[in-house]
Amino acid sequence: xxxxxxxxxxxxxxxxxxxxxxxxxxxxxxxxxxxxxxxxxxxxxxxxxxxxxxxxxxxxxxxxxxxxxxxxxxxxxxxxxxxxxxxxxxxxxxxxxxxxxxxxxxxxxxxxxxxxxxxxxxxxxxxxxxxxxxxxxxxxxxxxxxxxxxxxxxxxxxxxxxxxxxxxxxxxxxxxxxxxxxxxxxxxxxxxxxxxxxxxxxxxxxxxxxxxxxxxxxxxxxxxxxxxxxxxxxxxxxxxxxxxxxxxxxxxxxxxxxxxxxxxxxxxxxxxxxxxxxxxxxxxxxxxxxxxxxxxxxxxxxxxxxxxxxxxxxxxxxxxxxxxxxxxxxxxxxxxxxxxxxxxxxxxxxxxxxxxxxxxxxxxxxxxxxxxxxxxxxxxxxxxxxxxxxxxxxxxxxxxxxxxxxxxxxxxxxxxxxxxxxxxxxxxxxxxxxxxxxxxxxxxxxxxxxxxxxxxxxxxxxxxxxxxxxxxxxxxxxxxxxxxxxxxxxxxxxxxxxxxxxxxxxxxxxxxxxxxxxxxxxxxxxxxxx
Amino acid sequence: xxxxxxxxxxxxxxxxxxxxxxxxxxxxxxxxxxxxxxxxxxxxxxxxxxxxxxxxxxxxxxxxxxxxxxxxxxxxxxxxxxxxxxxxxxxxxxxxxxxxxxxxxxxxxxxxxxxxxxxxxxxxxxxxxxxxxxxxxxxxxxxxxxxxxxxxxxxxxxxxxxxxxxxxxxxxxxxxxxxxxxxxxxxxxxxxxxxxxxxxxxxxxxxxxxxxxxxxxxxxxxxxxxxxxxxxxxxxxxxxxxxxxxxxxxxxxxxxxxxxxxxxxxxxxxxxxxxxxxxxxxxxxxxxxxxxxxxxxxxxxxxxxxxxxxxxxxxxxxxxxxxxxxxxxxxxxxxxxxxx
Numbered sequence: 001x002x003x004x005x006x007x008x009x010x011x012x013x014x015x016x017x018x019x020x021x022x023x024x025x026x027x028x029x030x031x032x033x034x035x036x037x038x039x040x041x042x043x044x045x046x047x048x049x050x051x052x053x054x055x056x057x058x059x060x061x062x063x064x065x066x067x068x069x070x071x072x073x074x075x076x077x078x079x080x081x082x083x084x085x086x087x088x089x090x091x092x093x094x095x096x097x098x099x100x101x102x103x104x105x106x107x108x109x110x111x112x113x114x115x116x117x118x119x120x121x122x123x124x125x126x127x128x129x130x131x132x133x134x135x136x137x138x139x140x141x142x143x144x145x146x147x148x149x150x151x152x153x154x155x156x157x158x159x160x161x162x163x164x165x166x167x168x169x170x171x172x173x174x175x176x177x178x179x180x181x182x183x184x185x186x187x188x189x190x191x192x193x194x195x196x197x198x199x200x201x202x203x204x205x206x207x208x209x210x211x212x213x214x215x216x217x218x219x220x221x222x223x224x225x226x227x228x229x230x231x232x233x234x235x236x237x238x239x240x241x242x243x244x245x246x247x248x249x250x251x252x253x254x255x256x257x258x259x260x261x262x263x264x265x266x267x268x269x270x271x272x273x274x275x276x277x278x279x280x281x282x283x284x285x286x287x288x289x290x291x292x293x294x295x296x297x298x299x300x301x302x303x304x305x306x307x308x309x310x311x312x313x314x315x316x317x318x319x320x321x322x323x324x325x326x327x328x329x330x331x332x333x334x335x336x337x338x339x340x341x342x343x344x345x346x347x348x349x350x351x352x353x354x355x356x357x358x359x360x361x362x363x364x365x366x367x368x369x370x371x372x373x374x375x376x377x378x379x380x381x382x383x384x385x386x387x388x389x390x391x392x393x394x395x396x397x398x399x400x401x402x403x404x405x406x407x408x409x410x411x412x413x414x415x416x417x418x419x420x421x422x423x424x425x426x427x428x429x430x431x432x433x434x435x436x437x438x439x440x441x442x443x444x445x446x447x448x449x450x451x452x453x454x455x456x457x458x459x460x461x462x463x464x465x466x467x468x469x470x471x472x473x474x475x476x477x478x479x480x481x482x483x484x485x486x487x488x489x490x491x492x493x494x495x496x497x498x499x500x501x502x503x504x505x506x507x508x509x510x511x512x513x514x515x516x517x518x519x520x521x522x523x524x525x526x527x528x529x530x
Numbered sequence: 531x532x533x534x535x536x537x538x539x540x541x542x543x544x545x546x547x548x549x550x551x552x553x554x555x556x557x558x559x560x561x562x563x564x565x566x567x568x569x570x571x572x573x574x575x576x577x578x579x580x581x582x583x584x585x586x587x588x589x590x591x592x593x594x595x596x597x598x599x600x601x602x603x604x605x606x607x608x609x610x611x612x613x614x615x616x617x618x619x620x621x622x623x624x625x626x627x628x629x630x631x632x633x634x635x636x637x638x639x640x641x642x643x644x645x646x647x648x649x650x651x652x653x654x655x656x657x658x659x660x661x662x663x664x665x666x667x668x669x670x671x672x673x674x675x676x677x678x679x680x681x682x683x684x685x686x687x688x689x690x691x692x693x694x695x696x697x698x699x700x701x702x703x704x705x706x707x708x709x710x711x712x713x714x715x716x717x718x719x720x721x722x723x724x725x726x727x728x729x730x731x732x733x734x735x736x737x738x739x740x741x742x743x744x745x746x747x748x749x750x751x752x753x754x755x756x757x758x759x760x761x762x763x764x765x766x767x768x769x770x771x772x773x774x775x776x777x778x779x780x781x782x783x784x785x786x787x788x789x790x791x792x793x794x795x796x797x798x799x800x801x802x803x804x805x806x807x808x809x810x811x812x813x814x815x816x817x818x819x820x821x822x823x824x825x826x827x828x829x830x831x832x833x834x835x836x837x838x839x840x841x842x843x844x845x846x847x848x849x850x851x852x853x854x855x856x857x858x859x860x861x862x863x864x865x866x867x868x869x870x
Binding site for chain 2: 001002003004005006008009012013017018019020021022023024025026027028032059094096097098099115148149150172173175176179180181182183199200201202203204205206207209232233234235236237239253254255256257258259260261262263264265267268293294297298302305330340343344346347348351352360367369374376377378380381384385386387388389391392393401402403406410411418419420421424425426427428430431432433434435436438439441452466468469
């Protein structure tokens with residue numbers, strides 16, 4: 001059930017509109033519900049051939065020899081495509097916006113870097129004949145040590161997954177193996193916080209699970225052009241990627257798509273179009289390359305897993321004074337788009353809260369697994385899981401109601417965000433208030449009266465003095481620290497240079513809340529240690 | 531065996547669009563001689579409603595009924611450039627491009643109408659039902675169809691418009707992370723209520739209550755579709771799904787929907803949603819976009835509700851019955867927290 005709360009922020013809107021705000025039926029509804037909408041795979045073309053790929057059986061191995069002799073003689077086989085047949089057999093998606101180095105072949109040449117990596121493509125009269133020929137391809141692998149854990153991948157001596165990035169990390173700004181965020185002096189603030197809490201969070205990979213799997217049908221058109229029916233989520237991204245890989249001008253292609261059976265981020269990678277077009281170029285026939293469900297689930301890119309460490313300093317009255325985050329994105333064997341997600345993640349820190357000292361290191365790490373890619377909430381979903389579980393623990397630690405704790409720390413109009421832009425047009429507080437109302441969750445009067453439009457800015461708008469990293473942190477700290485407690489009081493430490501910016505008046509203590517002393521809390525390795 | 535009930539919350543914000551290499555989208559709008567409009571895009575409708583939401587934006591801006599507009603996606607020969615349908619950018623970026631194109635087309639349409647009615651174009655307004663009339667004098671009116679015929683066959687004008695919306699590239703400071711990653715943010719808070727079985731470790735969703743702030747709900751039914759579906763993706767993400775059940779060990783990967791766990795119809799719970807609208811200054815009619823963010827608050831809210839129910843924190847997704855049960859056993863039984 002959906003309720004429109006027109007009463008909130010009414011003074012900022014003109015509701016006197018004719019078409020906007022109406023629940024008009026979808027333009028494509030009739031076609032969708034009667035099964036007559038046309039998707040890429042509805043184009044069955046005369047003489048259409050079918051392309052399937054031979055996928056690596058190894059997670060990490062050198063390719064010694066590929067023997068396709070028997071496959072070539074297999075019934076219905078029209079063409080075997082090898083890496084050497086791909087005009088530009090090395091690409092990275094974001095090279096289109098000049099971000100990152102080419103690191104991924106369309107068909108593996110001398111090495112495979114994940115189980116399921118395409119090595120050979122076979123074009124045959126039918127899918128069945130393509131599969132039969134695949135079974136006849138013999139590949140001699142020399143297995144190499146593989147690495148699957150992001151922290152193992154950062155250790156000295158770890159197997160090099162992808163020679164383009166020999167340290168197993170994406171390179172940022174041609175200098176760093178991570179994207180940084182620095183705002184204020186988190187270490188100094190942690191040293192003076194009443195409580196310090198450090199925790200580890202692990203996001204799982206998930207599958208996009210679209211109803212329609214990835215696929216494309218390419219056909220020679222008149223005048224040397226190719227028409228391509230595609231499931232892409234990003235039409236020109238795919239056009240330009242194909243133009244680069246196939247080394248032809250982009251207007252060689254006429255891409256048609258636009259009605260897609262679910263994407264969720266899994267159809268940006270242009271996985272099927274280049275080989276389908278190459279197949280059409282080499283055979284002169286229409287070629288269809290569509291992922292089966294198993295391919296989609298295991299070798300289509302998943303949402304990457306992320307491992308996140310958060311260390312927070314909080315005061316007894318509930319104000320968070322410091323947040324330090326180390327996040328490791330598991331990109332799999334190639335970059336795809338994870339490099340970008342790490343930057344988006346850095347900008348997202350420390351969540352929708354005004355925290356005067358924030359420190360973040362976000363890594364894009366290569367491992368020998370299926371390359372990850374964009375998925376709904378890319379760079380943010382895992383961080384929100386970590387931050388919001390952490391917020392619940394912090395509220396528990398200081399004995400505050402978790403809703404009120406969020407309102408107390410929420411960002412407001414005029415506050416300075418950690419990526420050094422002013423917060424505007426904020427509405428977190430109102431969302432908490434309305435959700436509380438809906439769930440009949442009691443809030444105290446002062447929290448019901450709080451507003452995103454009040455009490456922000458002022459001292460909260462200041463960019464605090466931020467120490468530069470003189471501590472040689474340009475490379476990944478390879479050793480995982482074992483203790484995340486506050487420094488013992490005997491250790492001399494620098495006082496914070498500025499008093500932390502005041503937040504709205506702290507709430508009166510809840511009468512029922514237990515009074516906590518300074519607490520140390522360490523549960524980095526899964527189970528909690530007391 | 532006891533079932534313990536618990537509630538957990540999470541609140542989040544979400545950046546609209548991507549801005550690493552600059553974030554442009556274009557649109558073309560043109561009328562046929564009957565005054566029916568086509569919007570040409572290369573943006574993709576993944577099922578989220580791209581065609582429908584841009585259709586409403588175009589109709590509102592032109593001042594014509596929504597039935598007079600059709601949106602065509604996505605053809606690289608006819609549709610102008612768009613980065614793509616991802617990063618919650620469709621409504622905001624493409625919507626703005628369509629609005630700009632429709633504004634230009636409207637300008638020509640009003641001039642053509644002014645010529646026919648022999649008045650100044652500034653004195654004209656649309657009624658949203660397919661007519662253009664003199665302000666304050668509705669009887670001095672002409673239909674958009676007659677305007678289109680006159681423009682095409684008499685005046686030699688093309689009622690068309692081009693639109694682009696570009697958020698320019700934002701440099702990222704390597705040392706501090708200073709950047710402009712997005713121009714506006716959507717917000718949400720969600721309360722999840724669960725039952726946790728301390729004998730099996732199973733978690734059952736009881737209900738969800740949520741508030742989403744989206745700038746403007748351009749089409750509330752499309753918004754509802756996104757929020758309801760997205761919340762279920764969140765539940766599935768929190769409790770069920772993964773192609774690598776023993777991550778980081780890449781073993782026992784599912785190959786189809788029999789082996790890949792997702793919630794079924796019997797696992798669905800009521801979800802009561804409130805939508806707030808704080809218009810984004812640079813959004814089309816203030817819209818931001820509900821696309822990606824709707825799943826995000828569900829994951830932590832469910833994890834926090836499980837803690838409230840039985841006192842265990844599961845910080846590794848997905849929160850399977852095995853993990854819940856092991857954690858309950860490790861702490862010597864369920865420890866229900868304060869009921870709320």
